[in-house]
Amino acid sequence: MAAKSSPEQPLPLRSVLQMVAQWIGRLGTVWAEGQITELSARGGTVFLTLRDPVANVSARVMCPRGVYEATAPRPVDGARVVMRLKPDFYVTRGSFAFTALEIRPVGIGELLARLERLRQLLAAEGLFNAERKRRLPFLPRTVGLICGRDSAAERDVLENARRRWPAVRFTVEQVAVQGPYAVGEVTEALRKLDADPEVDVIIIARGGGSLEDLLPFSDESLVRAVAACRTPVVSAIGHEQDTPLLDLVADVRASTPTDAAKKVVPDVGEQLALIRQLRDRGRRVLTGLIDRESAWLAAVRSRPSLADPVREIDRRLEQVDALRERARRCLAAHLDRAADSLEHLRARLVALSPAATLQRGYAIVQRPSGEVVRLAADVAPGEELSVRFADDRIRAITVPDPPR
Missing domain, CATH: 2.40.50.140 (Nucleic acid-binding proteins)
Incomplete structure (x- = not known):
């Protein structure tokens, strides 16, 4: 051309x-x-x-x-x-x-088969894993709500949430929740709320419907957008039996929009009752602790050592005096028994001593080496001997016996 x-x-x-x-x-x-x-x-x-x-x-x-x-x-x-x-x-x-x-x-069967293949693909990528899901804040500052225009789901969420906690704040994004524009509008609203630092949790709510009506909430692009959010997302799509893929990837699944309001916002009445219960429990615990410590202190104060300290000293003094007297008696008895034993030993020694024998007129004949002569036959003539008496001794020289 x-x-x-x-x-x-x-x-x-x-x-x-x-x-x-x-x-x-x-x-x-x-x-x-x-x-x-x-x-x-x-x-x-x-x-x-x-x-x-x-x-x-x-x-x-x-x-x-x-x-x-x-x-x-x-x-x-x-x-x-x-x-x-x-x-x-x-x-x-x-x-x-x-x-x-x-x-x-x-057909429905073919749609279900395609959804099942998409579910298996996303599950294999880990988008449905429990460890990646985040916990909801206890009391969010602002709740982001994505719902249909003038829908019953919006009224259910707002009325139930404000009934439970009147001060709760909402940022509502009204979008198409079925039809060809639903995926794009829901995804754009999700990104807008996720970028708002005041929004602590996002609810995506829609009433019940047929499988075809709920198909936008199984769209792959929307599911991946929810998985990429930094803000926790609550899925409240359809009724209990409806399970679009959005329910699997969301951080929390609510069976209905009313259930989503209950999961996101605490009940002020329940919280006040819980506070009263905890306060009563704390009071009982503290009162019991004070009572136990008071009883222990009273028991300690009633002990004799603290009630009358001088009495304990006197009792100890009496024990010391009794032990000292007992020790004196024991020592005197030991000394008396030792003196008697010594006297008995002395009498035995005197009785067994050679000196006593010498006192009776006997003498002991000894050689110069100190050996005692027991037989006359053991003495040689002219041998020098020592004769010991009771008080002194003499020296003697043996002479042979005269002939008979």
Whole structure:
């Protein structure tokens, strides 16, 4: 095309658009999945916008009325469908659009299977792990609330929260909670509240609905946005039996919007009752401690050592005197027994002493070496001996016996 045109020989615009239409026409048909929005019918043609449920991408689609009416059930705004599309470029208007050749609604079973695959993927990434969930503050300064416009969920949360704690403050973000714009508006409100330093907890609330109505709260982009929040998030979507993926990634799951208000805001009556109970318990504990210490002090004061200290000294003095007298008696008895024993020993010694024998007129004959002579035959003639008497001794020389 560039080779056949120049500033001197430009191509007519109709020719350029015809070439574009021919090039687009060679693309053929394609099956695409999306969500229907802006549905309208004029004459024999149904006009709609097919939106990607994850990315912010959409395209215009024209559908012959016969194709649209042949689809059972007929698609409505917000429906998830699979279409066989043929790209067309309209030369007269210079615009691009798809022509729908066949429409197939996405069934509940297929939706559930896709949600299950997405749940397994996010669980494998750890987005549902309990350790990453944060505890809610005891009394938040400001509660961020994301809900539908003039919805019953908003009234339930506000009324129950203010009934429990009248001073609680809310920052409410009203958004679309179903349909093609729900994911984008909820995500934007979530980011806005998460960036507000005054907001300590965020509640995402919506009433009950069908699986298709609650699909925005299982959207992957919204789930990842909740996981990335620094502020704790409470999910209050639908009823007890409804479990969108938002419930799994949120820090706290509430079964209903009313339950979310009870989980986020403490009951002032319950807290006052708890304070009274704790105060009474503290008073009882303190009174019991004082009573025990008083009883112990009274018992200590009643002891004789403190009631009459001098009496204890006198008692100890009496014990010392008694022990001293006992020691004196014991010592005197020991001395008397020792004196008697000494006297007995002395008498025995005197009785057994050779001196007593010498006093009776006997003498002891000894050699100069001190050896006692016991037999006369042991003495040789001329041998010098010592004769010991009781008071003195004499020296003697033996002479032989005269012949007979």
